[in-house]
Amino acid sequence: MTDYELIRSKRRSLELRVLDDGRVQVRAPQRASLRMVQTFVDSRRQWIADQQQRQASRPRQGWQDGAAFPFRGQLLIMDVSAGRNAVVVSGGYLQIRVPEPDSEAAVRQAVENWLRKQARPLFEDSIARQFPWFASQGFSQPVLRVKKMRTRWGSLSARGYINLNMALLHYPPAALDYVVMHELCHLQHMDHGPGFHALMDARMPDWRQRKQLLDQPLFQP
Ligand SMILES: [Zn+2]
Incomplete structure (x- = not known):
């Protein structure tokens, strides 16, 4: 199962984000049930994995001598x-x-x-x-x-x-x-x-x- 952070707000739809560090956030309407959120996350599992893979393989800017x-x-x-x-x-x-x-x-x-x-x-x-x-x-x-x-x-x-x-x-x-x-x-x-x-x-x-x-x-x- 995918770990994610749930952020509820005044919004109408569910939104999934994969942050730069690979963490997953779900933004959901106040009244969306946990089961609904979980089903949503499960249905996007491949997309999440692809995003995390992409984040991990990104070259990061270094901020030190020689970078x-x-x-x-x-x-x-x-x-x-x-x-x-x-x-x-x-x-x-x-x-x-x-x-x-x-x-x-x-x-x-x-x-x-x-x-x-x-x-x-x-x-x-x-x-x-x-x-x-x-x-x-x-x-x-x-x-x-x-x-x-x-x-x-x-x-x-x-x-x-x-x-x-x-x-x-x-x-x-x-x-x-x-x-x-x-x-x-x-x-x-x-x-x-x-x-x-x-x-x-x-x-x-x-x-x-x-x-x-x-x-x-x-x-x-
Ligand atoms: Zn233009």
Whole structure:
């Protein structure tokens, strides 16, 4: 029998989740009977096993000296030493100075802070290079919001925001430009219909190859 944690809430349906560490959670309506929940879990046993297998085989990001860190499509090697907080890319290395170099949490925090600072100027630059044609069509430039998203690389809101996933920084610049172009094309076509694809083909003829760069799971926190 599968072990699981049951979380009851105001909801209408049952939902199953396999967490990053392999634990199973079931979210259920307040009044769902235990038998109903158990039947649900039993019926999804194969799916749970597949998810757990996938989680277990994921390469995890290490946060210590010598760990590899993907940045803009390049694998940098972490060079961690003791000192006042500073993170710098130098040659093939990500040089990280933290007061506690043996603490993975401290290294991770320092790198994440650094990464967040890199995102805005790099994302703004990609937008600035690709927006002029859209400006010539009379569109106004969407406002950038950098986000941590689990399931999407980007989105364009009707209220004039372009949301981009911070994790794009791990991938080659060509992939970032693809996502930005994709979202900008939504200024003209909100859906993914033939008109949208024709515009992508016209603005970025190699977008399919660029898109494939994102298929590889480069970074697993
Ligand atoms: Zn889209």
